[in-house]
Amino acid sequence: AQSVSQHNHHVILSEAASLELGCNYSYGGTVNLFWYVQYPGQHLQLLLKYFSGDPLVKGIKGFEAEFIKSKFSFNLRKPSVQWSDTAEYFCAVNGRGNKLVFGAGTILRVKS
Amino acid sequence: DTAVSQTPKYLVTQMGNDKSIKCEQNLGHDTMYWYKQDSKKFLKIMFSYNNKELIINETVPNRFSPKSPDKAHLNLHINSLELGDSAVYFCASSLAGGENTEAFFGQGTRLTVV
Numbered sequence: 001a002q003s004v005s006q007h008n009h010h011v012i013l014s015e016a017a018s019l020e021l022g023c024n025y026s027y028g029g030t031v032n033l034f035w036y037v038q039y040p041g042q043h044l045q046l047l048l049k050y051f052s053g054d055p056l057v058k059g060i061k062g063f064e065a066e067f068i069k070s071k072f073s074f075n076l077r078k079p080s081v082q083w084s085d086t087a088e089y090f091c092a093v094n095g096r097g098n099k100l101v102f103g104a105g106t107i108l109r110v111k112s
Numbered sequence: 113d114t115a116v117s118q119t120p121k122y123l124v125t126q127m128g129n130d131k132s133i134k135c136e137q138n139l140g141h142d143t144m145y146w147y148k149q150d151s152k153k154f155l156k157i158m159f160s161y162n163n164k165e166l167i168i169n170e171t172v173p174n175r176f177s178p179k180s181p182d183k184a185h186l187n188l189h190i191n192s193l194e195l196g197d198s199a200v201y202f203c204a205s206s207l208a209g210g211e212n213t214e215a216f217f218g219q220g221t222r223l224t225v226v
Binding site for chain 2 (some may be wrong): 092094100101
């Protein structure tokens with residue numbers, strides 16, 4: 001069965017600090033990988049996705065993620081966070097059967 | 113143009129009542145989902161339909177019954193509501209397989225059972 005684990009549930013950073021959010025998944029087959037963001041009071045929006053090709057994926061708002069197949073990981077990074085990045089971030093995996101499974105989420109708070 | 117729309121956005125109801133949440137997508141997708149986001153913000157899949165057929169049914173009480181009249185709609189009916197059903201319910205849609213399997217989400221329905 002597919003599962004996704006996100007290492008930190010709460011992260012607090014100061015503006016301009018670098019961000020890395022961990023995501024590991026368990027599924028032996030071909031996967032599609034996603035990071036979604038949920039701003040306070042809003043619905044989920046896609047940040048970036050990986051289907052195939054270059055394992056370093058660039059998304060919106062300066063975010064990027066690297067797929068490391070040997071580690072079953074898809075960590076999200078941003079070199080310099082802004083106050084407006086305060087949100088909850090969800091890693092998701094879509095394997096066989098088109099079942100999009102989410103991690104528990106990481107709440108990021110950026111202090112101005 | 114709203115891609116995935118849910119109604120209502122807010123729903124407050126008493127225990128024991130029966131309620132429905134509607135979802136419609138105009139993206140031409142063939143797969144639709146219902147997710148529940150609890151108070152701890154954990155997002156859990158409940159159901160998934162592909163071309164009106166149920167393909168995923170997670171461990172959800174029988175009181176929850178999805179209905180898909182066509183590919184563009186997936187409604188969620190809940191019988192005998194309980195306090196623990198209070199949550200935000202998100203509808204989503206996607207295309208099955210291929211390169212475009214990202215899911216698009218609705219705005220969510222905040223259900224409060226009192």
